[in-house]
Amino acid sequence: MNIVLTQGTLQRLLVEDWPIDTDLRVLPDTLTDSVGVWTDESSLFLYSTFDDNSDQLIVAPNLDLTAVPKEAYSAMWQRVSSMALLARERKLQIPRAWGQYRNKNKVAFAAVPHNFGAYRWNAEIHPEGTNDLVLWSLEIDKTTLLDGFAPPSGVWRDLRREWMRHRQLSQDELAPEAQSKIGLTSSIELDAATFGAVTGGASYDDWLTRLTKKQKEFVDSPSSPSVKLRGPAGSGKTLTLELKLLTELYRGRLNQASDRRYLFATHSWSVAEQVSEALQRLDTSGSLSEVDVFPLLTIAEVVAGATFAEFDILGEDSQSGKVQQLELIDEIVEDILTGDWLAFESRVSGWIKSAMQAAQGSPERNRLNWDLMIEFGTVLSATGILPGIAARERYRAIPRGPWMMPIHSDADRDFVLLVYTRLVATLRSQGKLTSDQVITDLLNYLETFAWNIRRRDEGYDQVFVDELHLFTEQERLALQYLTRDPDAYPTLFMALDPRQSPTELYTNVDSSQISRGSTARLDLELGRVNSVELTTVHRFSPQILALVQHINNSYPVMDLGEEWELDLSHVSTTSPSGPVPSLLMAEDVSTQRRDIDRLLLNNSGQRTAIIVTDPDDLYDYLGYLNLPPNVRMVVIDNRDAVENLRYAKRAVVLTAAEYVAGLQFDNVIVVIGEAGAAISSGRSSHRLRRQISSLYVAITRATRTVAISALVASGKAPDVIEGAVRAGVVRQS
Numbered sequence: 039m040n041i042v043l044t045q046g047t048l049q050r051l052l053v054e055d056w057p058i059d060t061d062l063r064v065l066p067d068t069l070t071d072s073v074g075v076w077t078d079e080s081s082l083f084l085y086s087t088f089d090d091n092s093d094q095l096i097v098a099p100n101l102d103l104t105a106v107p108k109e110a111y112s113a114m115w116q117r118v119s120s121m122a123l124l125a126r127e128r129k130l131q132i133p134r135a136w137g138q139y140r141n142k143n144k145v146a147f148a149a150v151p152h153n154f155g156a157y158r159w160n161a162e163i164h165p166e167g168t169n170d171l172v173l174w175s176l177e178i179d180k181t182t183l184l185d186g187f188a189p190p191s192g193v194w195r196d197l198r199r200e201w202m203r204h205r206q207l208s209q210d211e212l213a214p215e216a217q218s219k220i221g222l223t224s225s226i227e228l229d230a231a232t233f234g235a236v237t238g239g240a241s242y243d244d245w246l247t248r249l250t251k252k253q254k255e256f257v258d259s260p261s262s263p264s265v266k267l268r269g270p271a272g273s274g275k276t277l278t279l280e281l282k283l284l285t286e287l288y289r290g291r292l293n294q295a296s297d298r299r300y301l302f303a304t305h306s307w308s309v310a311e312q313v314s315e316a317l318q319r320l321d322t323s324g325s326l327s328e329v330d331v332f333p334l335l336t337i338a339e340v341v342a343g344a345t346f347a348e349f350d351i352l353g354e355d356s357q358s359g360k361v362q363q364l365e366l367i368d369e370i371v372e373d374i375l376t377g378d379w380l381a382f383e384s385r386v387s388g389w390i391k392s393a394m395q396a397a398q399g400s401p402e403r404n405r406l407n408w409d410l411m412i413e414f415g416t417v418l419s420a421t422g423i424l425p426g427i428a429a430r431e432r433y434r435a436i437p438r439g440p441w442m443m444p445i446h447s448d449a450d451r452d453f454v455l456l457v458y459t460r461l462v463a464t465l466r467s468q469g470k471l472t473s474d475q476v477i478t479d480l481l482n483y484l485e486t487f488a489w490n491i492r493r494r495d496e497g498y499d500q501v502f503v504d505e506l507h508l509f510t511e512q513e514r515l516a517l518q519y520l521t522r523d524p525d526a527y528p529t530l531f532m533a534l535d536p537r538q539s540p541t542e543l544y545t546n547v548d549s550s551q552i553s554r555g556s557t558a559r560l561d562l563e564l565g566r567v568n569s570v571e572l573t574t575v576h577r578f579s580p581q582i583l584a585l586v587q588h589i590n591n592s593y594p595v596m597d598l599g600e601e602w603e604l605d606l607s608h609v610s611t612t613s614p615s616g617p618v619p620s621l622l623m624a625e626d627v628s629t630q631r632r633d634i635d636r637l638l639l640n641n642s643g644q645r646t647a648i649i650v651t652d653p654d655d656l657y658d659y660l661g662y663l664n665l666p667p668n669v670r671m672v673v674i675d676n677r678d679a680v681e682n683l684r685y686a687k688r689a690v691v692l693t694a695a696e697y698v699a700g701l702q703f704d705n706v707i708v709v710i711g712e713a714g715a716a717i718s719s720g721r722s723s724h725r726l727r728r729q730i731s732s733l734y735v736a737i738t739r740a741t742r743t744v745a746i747s748a749l750v751a752s753g754k755a756p757d758v759i760e761g762a763v764r765a766g767v768v769r770q771s
Contacts, residue, residue: 041098042201043084045122047073048096048115050086057111062103076204081197085205094169095201096122099193105178110154117149118159118173123311125163125171126318136354144187149176162189170198242284242320245277252572253278256531257285261500264530270586270609271738272577275533276504276700280317282531283502287328290499301498301520302331305508306357308680309333312700313504330498334513335359335473337520338480341489341496345479350470356513359473360411361676367407370460372398378456385449401654401713409443414458415474416511417442425459477512484519497522499529505699506534573609577702578741579616583609584767585737585744589730592758619737619744621763621770623755627658627712630749635664637707637745638690642666644704646690647739651732653694655711665690674698695732698739706740708733710748710756730758 041062043051051057051073054066063077073086096118106114117136139146143164149157155178162172174189240248249257256267256278269275283300290298302317304310314331332340333355339346352366353359375394383391393406417423423432433451445451465471471479483489501520503509509517521528575583587609622637624630634648648663650656653675660673674680674693680701691703714729737744746768748755755763762768 039101040081040197041084041096041101042081042197043096045094045096045119047084047086048119048122051084052112052116052119057115074205081200083201083204085201094122094126094171095198096171096173097194097197097201098173099190099197101173101176103176106149106157106176107154110150110157113154114150114157117147118171120307120311121147121159121161122171123315126169141187144189160187162194165189165191165194168198170194240320242281242322245281245320249278249281250274250572250574252574253281256572257281261286261289262529263527264532266506267531267533267572268535269533269572270535270575271699271735272575272702273572273609274576275535275572276313276316278572279502279504279531279533280313280320283329283500284317284320286500287326288323290328291323298328299498299522300329300500300502301337302329302502302504303337303517303520304331304333304504305513306355307333307336309504309700310336310355312680334509334516335476338476338516341520342480342483345483346471346476348469350468351476352470352472356473356477356510358676359476363411363472363474364404364407366464367410367457367461368398368403370457370464371403371407371410374456374460382449382453382456385447386453387444387446387450389444390450390453399654401652404654410454410457411474413443413454414461415472415478418454418458419475419478420512425455425462429455429459474510474512477510477516481512481516481519484516489519490524493519493524494522501528501530503530503532506532575609575611576613578611578738579613580611581616581618581767582737582740582744583611585619585762586734588762588765588767589734589737589758592761613741616742618767618769619746619762621746621748621755621759621768623748623750623753623770625750625753627749630709630711630747631659631662633747634659634707634709637705637747638663638669639666641705641743642669644742646705646707647698647701647703648690648692648707648709649698649736649739650694650709650711650714651729651736652711652713653696654713655709656692656694658711659709660692663692695735699735702739702741704741705743705745706736708736708744708746710746710759712749715749715756729756733758 039062051065056062056066057064062082063075065073065075073084076083076085103111136147144160144162146158146160149159158177159173160175160177162174164170165172172189172194174187246254246257253274256265259265259282267275267278280302283302287298287300302310302313304313310331310333317326317329317331330337335351335353335355339351351359352362371394379394383394390406393402396402417436418433421432421436423429430452433455434448438445443454445454465475498520499522501517503517506514517530518528521530578586622630622633624633638646638648643666648659650659656673656675660671663671665671670689672689672691674691674697676697680697714732746755746759748759754760759768763770
């Protein structure tokens with residue numbers, strides 16, 4: 039069968055659980071009014087009101103899916119959707135985990151994740167100068183040699199022409215009915231929730247007239263020295279950073295500077311795709327050929343790819359790589375518990391013993407796994423310690439800092455070293471590297487004479503870094519070596535918000551120690567670094583701002599460090615007044631679910647998100663809530679799943695705080711569940727900071743209303759929330 043559609047239509051279909059049958063012609067009932075179908079015995083053309091990028095088609099001639107298991111369909115089409123987005127960039131760079139092979143504009147890549155089987159697409163990008171993605175064949179357990187592959191271009195041209203003709207014939211009758219049934223006030227779209235809201239549909243020139251004084255100060259700042267842009271959620275940091283990049287790009291062209299190169303570095307592919315599309319919307323020149331937008335892990339593969347060529351790397355970016363590394367550590371820890379643990383049980387610190395005795399998957403065990411991963415990446419690997427005869431002595435000789443994993447004895451170190459040794463052995467046997475190991479090796483390479491010579495041609499004139507607070511010590515140190523001139527201070531423009539670090543996504547250490555202990559070297563290399571602080575927010579109401587300021591003021595001794603310091607007491611908002619945030623307390627989960635049901639009913643017809651403060655609580659609510667009529671639920675359980683919001687109509691979002699940085703909704707229901715309440719009862723400084731950070735991120739996603747639903751078996755809400763009630767910035771219902 040021949041299939042033709044756009045990436046926009048494909049993503050809309052995927053959000054509604056298409057394909058729902060082996061017959062791809064069968065569409066979900068929710069799409070019958072907004073997606074049109076033209077089909078005959080050999081072709082299936084899909085078109086919709088979401089074809090905003092009809093200059094790029096996905097064309098799959100003679101597609102045969104009979105050998106592909108049905109459970110792999112969704113993953114396969116999601117990868118096609120992501121590939122189409124990446125293919126719009128002329129400098130195609132796809133995640134290494136996809137196992138790509140390339141020959142000019144022909145590319146072969148894994149059609150599905152490895153767990154579904156060895157399926158591969160043989161594809162063509164940009165045929166005859168278009169933006170199209172053509173999926174010529176789907177192979178199983180074999181690979182066609184691309185240099186001898188000659189695709190029949192006439193087939194593609196005929197299918198493209200026919201799709202355009204049928205879409206034009208149907209568009210006039212499809213669009214009015216679809217638009218009348220899908221109202222903007224009842225939708226949650228990525229356009230409204232992420233970069234679409236940031237760019238607001240306006241161009242670069244339009245935005246220059248709308249900037250606040252502080253935003254303009256940053257955008258108009260000189261091309262050097264480096265500048266850090268600090269601001270709370272909703273202050274427009276990402277937009278401002280994107281406008282600054284375009285300003286530098288246009289400035290370089292005006293000065294006729296040749297061969298200029300600009301890098302926008304992110305921590306995940308999902309963010310990179312969002313930034314890339316936002317830049318395309320803002321750009322007024324029609325070309326961004328000098329700009330690369332990549333996750334740091336991909337940059338490592340581009341710069342020093344030969345070093346890692348023979349290895350598989352866990353994950354597609356730093357974020358997914360850490361998730362897979364945590365899973366591997368969890369398996370090793372569980373295996374130790376049934377074997378070698380008896381030799382450590384009576385000797386290790388109490389907190390390690392307690393975590394090992396906790397159930398697999400529990401918050402206590404998960405946090406031990408996280409602490410171990412950070413110790414491996416920022417201490418053992420960073421100091422070049424590999425398992426062996428001298429590892430124990432070298433590890434014991436490392437001075438401990440307060441930001442490190444709390445290790446109190448040699449027995450603690452021996453336990454950590456045992457897990458580390460098992461991890462390295464497992465990776466070696468599988469021929470794999472962790473993302474942390476790749477960044478450590480990248481740092482070693484970037485300090486070589488070879489890169490010192492290459493960087494003048496392959497480095498960047500300026501580097502832009504979004505969400506700097508989510509980069510680890512090792513990752514941030516690598517940034518300075520990516521610029522071109524080894525004899526000049528690097529020029530970096532960095533945006534950060536220290537309070538948007540839910541679960542300390544990459545570091546799990548106090549920001550004060552990050553800034554003092556790990557960026558001193560970075561600042562030395564950067565030379566003089568200016569700082570611009572954004573003090574006006576545009577997202578949320580004065581009442582929500584008052585709650586945010588209360589949380590900040592409640593912990594003045596929580597030292598974030600001089601670099602991260604942000605005085606929220608001087609922040610103001612331009613948004614209109616709204617209701618005071620509310621608090622509902624429940625003694626059991628069933629009561630809490632009923633409270634959430636009532637809140638959803640009150641918010642019917644508006645963009646609403648249910649955000650749990652701890653991801654371990656997420657599935658305590660999925661399937662247990664009663665949604666308003668004609669409203670469905672979209673679950674976001676990782677950052678890459680944010681893409682599912684792009685075309686999710688009439689939906690309520692259920693997610694965790696650590697996945698929603700950069701999103702916004704009319705109404706937010708902040709849920710403190712069982713795991714979140716367990717953090718509240720602790721006295722660990724890093725756990726307290728984790729809770730404060732999660733509350734901050736969740737609350738600042740709202741533009742109109744915030745309701746906090748707290749599970750309080752003891753009858754007492756977290757101290758910071760009870761203090762907010764006493765201060766009058768939260769109303770208890």
